Amino acid sequence: MLSGTTHLGSEAVVSGSSGSLEKTLPPESCSQVKLKTAGQCENEEECPYQITFPTLTIQLPKQFQLLKKAMTELQHMKETVRQLKSACLSCSFQSDSVQTQQRRDGGTTPPNNVSLNNDIQEMQVKITKMSNKLKNAYTQIKDLQGQVEQLKHINMEKVNEMVDKKVDNISEIITKLNSSCSNACPQVKGPLGIIALAPRDCSDYSAMKQMKSGVYKVTPDPKNGTFDVFCEMESNGGGWTVVQHRNNGSVDFNRTWADYKNGFGNPRGEFWLGNDRIHLLTRTRDMVLRIELEDFQGVREYAKYNHFYVSNEFLKYRLAISEYSGTAGNALHIDKDYNHDQMFFTTWDRDNDMYPSGNCGAYYGAGWWFNTCMSANLNGKYYNKKYTGKRDGIFWSTWPNMPRDHYLTSTRQTFKTVRMMIRPKNYAP
Numbered sequence: 001m002l003s004g005t006t007h008l009g010s011e012a013v014v015s016g017s018s019g020s021l022e023k024t025l026p027p028e029s030c031s032q033v034k035l036k037t038a039g040q041c042e043n044e045e046e047c048p049y050q051i052t053f054p055t056l057t058i059q060l061p062k063q064f065q066l067l068k069k070a071m072t073e074l075q076h077m078k079e080t081v082r083q084l085k086s087a088c089l090s091c092s093f094q095s096d097s098v099q100t101q102q103r104r105d106g107g108t109t110p111p112n113n114v115s116l117n118n119d120i121q122e123m124q125v126k127i128t129k130m131s132n133k134l135k136n137a138y139t140q141i142k143d144l145q146g147q148v149e150q151l152k153h154i155n156m157e158k159v160n161e162m163v164d165k166k167v168d169n170i171s172e173i174i175t176k177l178n179s180s181c182s183n184a185c186p187q188v189k190g191p192l193g194i195i196a197l198a199p200r201d202c203s204d205y206s207a208m209k210q211m212k213s214g215v216y217k218v219t220p221d222p223k224n225g226t227f228d229v230f231c232e233m234e235s236n237g238g239g240w241t242v243v244q245h246r247n248n249g250s251v252d253f254n255r256t257w258a259d260y261k262n263g264f265g266n267p268r269g270e271f272w273l274g275n276d277r278i279h280l281l282t283r284t285r286d287m288v289l290r291i292e293l294e295d296f297q298g299v300r301e302y303a304k305y306n307h308f309y310v311s312n313e314f315l316k317y318r319l320a321i322s323e324y325s326g327t328a329g330n331a332l333h334i335d336k337d338y339n340h341d342q343m344f345f346t347t348w349d350r351d352n353d354m355y356p357s358g359n360c361g362a363y364y365g366a367g368w369w370f371n372t373c374m375s376a377n378l379n380g381k382y383y384n385k386k387y388t389g390k391r392d393g394i395f396w397s398t399w400p401n402m403p404r405d406h407y408l409t410s411t412r413q414t415f416k417t418v419r420m421m422i423r424p425k426n427y428a429p
Contacts, residue, residue: 070130077127084120201281202231203239203423211238215267220280227277230267232421237429240290240421241281243273246394247417249382254365257350261313272367272379275310275317275345278422282309286425289321291378293328293396294417296385301328301400308422316344316352319369329398331376338375338397346370364392383414394418 198219199205205216213233218241219226232240246253251270263274281287289308294300306323321341324330332340344352346369348362353370360373366380375397383393388410399413 070134074127074130074134077123077130081120081123084123198226200284201239201423202229202233202241203427205231206233206239206427206429218281220277220284224280228267229273229277230271236290237427239423239427239429241423242267242419242421243278243281244271244378244418244420246270246378246382246415246419249384253367253379254348254381255367257347257367260345260347260367276313278310279312279317281422283312287422288425288427289420289422291326291328292417292419292421293399293415295399296414296416302326303328303330303332303396305332306425317369318342318344327400328396329400331396331398334375334397337372340369340371340374340376343369343371364390366392378418378420383412384416386414387412 198217199208200220201218202216204218210216210231211233213231215228216231217226218229230242230245232238232242245265247270249270251265253272255264255272260272261275263272263277265271267273287308289305291303291305292300293302303324303326305321306325307321309320311318311320319340319342321332324333343354345367346353346359346361347367348359348365351359351361353360354372355370356372360370361367364370364373364377364380366377368374368377368379370377374395377395380391380393380395387393389412391412393412394415395413396415
């Protein structure tokens, strides 16, 4: 059970006396790798083996199947050779002069140990061939081990991001077609039969001289369909795609994982766009995030991050954020314990935070990229006046209008409006 603001809040962070415990994420479980024969063949001993890792299947040479059998036969051959050598030693006690035996027809018969020598030579040939096969199999297995070792060092997040961007290169063609239109573009068939239905984000509408703020349709990835977004086209150069907005507390942000995944609220009012959609928007282009806050005294500040990326659901919507500038302070990165960069998304029903003794999302009543637990939370409860108790409201710890002594009391800062919006890094108004 979570208890007390001292353990989960960020008061200790600001005062510089953090006593919070760090939680180490348990390693992802993985089943033991098992070998199995691949395909069908008449002789099972000639079937190749294959070994499967996530997203990768490696087929071993068929000699690997024969390895155990070959070792058994080799041991048997060695035993046979030993017995044959013992038999040869007994032959040495016979007279050296007795090399041949006369036959009745005047011919000779070979000595008894001639056939013995032939057997030994045949076995030696077999042993040599088997040894060569084993050496080849051993070499190939060592090569495969080297390849598997290299796979351990692959950063899967970087691979996903790289693959996503390469797959979406075709969207560049769609953008060029859209930017050539003066009004809303009709359906235009591009290369490979792809239909350009809508721009990828609000910045494309800005390039088309659509400079009025409102709800527009965007298609960041043609494979994942079109959806509505609110475009801020009239402030700070325009071209902003709004992903979150708070202004009156009409929408409850204490939602489930599924709600945050799919999005909720109304783009014309309070809403969360949805983690899947935020991922699509940040996957196709390098995005800048702008956070705007206003308190009930009319003070307005902002925080801008020149790098903003949200991973897919498989990676728990991990946040990548850096390169701060602005006037509100860098509340998303106070220190190593209160750093929201590289944190997984957490809701009350899905605990992915770093706090070892409970769920930060359940305690603070919000879905967010919690650490242990937070120095910022823009999805907290909406208060229209100052409140007391645990800091479960909209929170930005570096707010410049917040007196330092408030951290040592139960009085909590409130915010009237908050919004998060993104646009491409290379955007030019």
